[in-house]
Amino acid sequence: MVQSCPDASPMKWHQAHTTWFFETFVLRPFLSDYKPFRDEFRWLFNSYYNSLGEEIPRKHLRAALSRPSLDEVLAFRAHVDRAMEKLLDGDLPEDAARRIVLGLNHEQQHQELMLTDIKHAFFSNPLRPAYDTTPFAAARGVSRSEFIWHRFGCGVTEIGYALDAGNALDFCFDNERPRHRVYLESFGLASHAVTCREYLEFISDDGYARPEFWLSEGWDAAGREAWRTPLYWERDAADSTGWRVFTLRGWQPLSSLLDTPVCHVSFFEADAFARWRGCRLPTEAEWESAASGSPIHGNLLDSGRLHPAIASGDGVDQLFGDCWEWTASPYTGYPGYKPLPGALGEYNGKFMSSQMILRGGSCVTPASHLRATYRNFFPPATRWQFTGIRVAA
Numbered sequence: 001m002v003q004s005c006p007d008a009s010p011m012k013w014h015q016a017h018t019t020w021f022f023e024t025f026v027l028r029p030f031l032s033d034y035k036p037f038r039d040e041f042r043w044l045f046n047s048y049y050n051s052l053g054e055e056i057p058r059k060h061l062r063a064a065l066s067r068p069s070l071d072e073v074l075a076f077r078a079h080v081d082r083a084m085e086k087l088l089d090g091d092l093p094e095d096a097a098r099r100i101v102l103g104l105n106h107e108q109q110h111q112e113l114m115l116t117d118i119k120h121a122f123f124s125n126p127l128r129p130a131y132d133t134t135p136f137a138a139a140r141g142v143s144r145s146e147f148i149w150h151r152f153g154c155g156v157t158e159i160g161y162a163l164d165a166g167n168a169l170d171f172c173f174d175n176e177r178p179r180h181r182v183y184l185e186s187f188g189l190a191s192h193a194v195t196c197r198e199y200l201e202f203i204s205d206d207g208y209a210r211p212e213f214w215l216s217e218g219w220d221a222a223g224r225e226a227w228r229t230p231l232y233w234e235r236d237a238a239d240s241t242g243w244r245v246f247t248l249r250g251w252q253p254l255s256s257l258l259d260t261p262v263c264h265v266s267f268f269e270a271d272a273f274a275r276w277r278g279c280r281l282p283t284e285a286e287w288e289s290a291a292s293g294s295p296i297h298g299n300l301l302d303s304g305r306l307h308p309a310i311a312s313g314d315g316v317d318q319l320f321g322d323c324w325e326w327t328a329s330p331y332t333g334y335p336g337y338k339p340l341p342g343a344l345g346e347y348n349g350k351f352m353s354s355q356m357i358l359r360g361g362s363c364v365t366p367a368s369h370l371r372a373t374y375r376n377f378f379p380p381a382t383r384w385q386f387t388g389i390r391v392a393a
Ligand SMILES: [Fe+2]
Pocket: 017, 047, 106, 110
């Protein structure tokens, strides 16, 4: 039931809402004799689809859902699983197949959210429990004090996903389409994601107190929220750095994480850091052109580490995994963008205002969920996700 901030949701809600997605978008329209589990669930577990009618007003925290019980939510899931098996046994219309693939990708997004929400919930608990009590496996990599710049030439390139329309199982989100041309000036991309060591230099140089590095809205947010460090950092006199960091494996001394990517920073902090270093954040087109053709390989959920890890030192490293990288690009539709028809058009398109694009996935994103064309987006003050920094020039 725990919901420790408005961005997060209780685990029970995630379970019920991902189940609701299949009931609402697959079973009701495509399984002729389907009997909904319970009528109220139609609005109770609707997240944000206005065209489906009622949903719970935002003033009610999802943590208030003491009923239905977890047992009832699990029974809802079992009911939907049985119906899905029945549907999958028959002749599946192409539109149903596409919606099932979307439902699976939706569920992967919620699995990632569950880990970020558990982390925040445990950090909000005075006992500060660890999600995983086993220690970090030793990681090998290189300690860097300077960025190594990888240079990319200018010219016309293509970004976005070229969907195979004839294959119902080929998938991307609607916001990754259509593939289209962009012109890039030549640019440089740093070899690795910004580390805690590099970010600590920004803090030590009074980066949070120097308005010349900050966007106006970011300066206001940092003041209002009293940001002095990334989320999850806390003073610790016992560590040589003076700090410790809360992870899904409990507290870690910052001195043990200095060469790992800094995470849980907002877009504003990422942007201020880049200005302080005399560089900038990459655009999403620059990021994608650098990442396209690379295998989806990195410290993703599949590694089981659950925290960013030190860079290997090969090429432009850590593009996938470790932490989502803020870009300088606002979240808008690509030229010719069309949302999915019907209520599913609300999945992505209606959020195309006041949010920034992030790329590359994190240590809690499943590898099978990612693509070089994948566009994540959050409001610029967001910090509870595994969000980090790569600089460009
Ligand atoms: Fe959702």
